[in-house]
Amino acid sequence: MANPNTVVTWVDVRDGLPRNGIPVAAAITGRYPAQNSTDSEEFWLVKTMYFATLHFSEDRTEHRDCFVDSDGIVRLPHGSTHDETRDETSDETTEETVTHWAPLPTLPGGTTHLVLGKDVRPALRDAWGARPVT
Known part of the structure; x- marks a missing residue:
């Protein structure tokens, strides 16, 4: 995580x-x-x-x-x-x-305050430490 x-x-x-x-x-x-x-x-x-x-x-x-x-x-x-x-x-x-x-702090595990579109799921997976969903 x-x-x-x-x-x-x-x-x-x-x-x-x-x-x-x-x-x-x-x-x-x-x-x-x-x-x-x-x-x-x-x-x-x-x-x-x-x-x-x-x-x-x-x-x-x-x-x-x-x-x-x-x-x-x-x-x-x-x-x-x-x-x-x-x-x-x-x-x-x-x-x-x-x-x-x-x-305000950046999003967990990141350096930005905002993630949009196709980048959201990978950013969430990284923050949660989860394996990719197949």
Whole structure:
């Protein structure tokens, strides 16, 4: 079986941002309501997102240098001088920000992020260490 392990190199958003359109792993920090309490708790988690130098929300709000998740929620780099990030699902603002980002890993056992067509089965066989199907 091909080695499925990968090494992640995190980039502090204060040190640099990804190129436009690049999918990344984003470390997000913020607060959420604590269960059975009026208090809130801090969190720090990883989500897949893409980076946009210019993004228009569904309501046509313009965002610059932002990270966008699959639900269309926009989060700004931590320490950004921009206004609060807007939660597109509820028209509320969120104070969740991206602290670090990392390029997504390559496919298991490979050097690319995408395999198409006739090359998929051989790439899967290599990653799984399987014998060719006859």
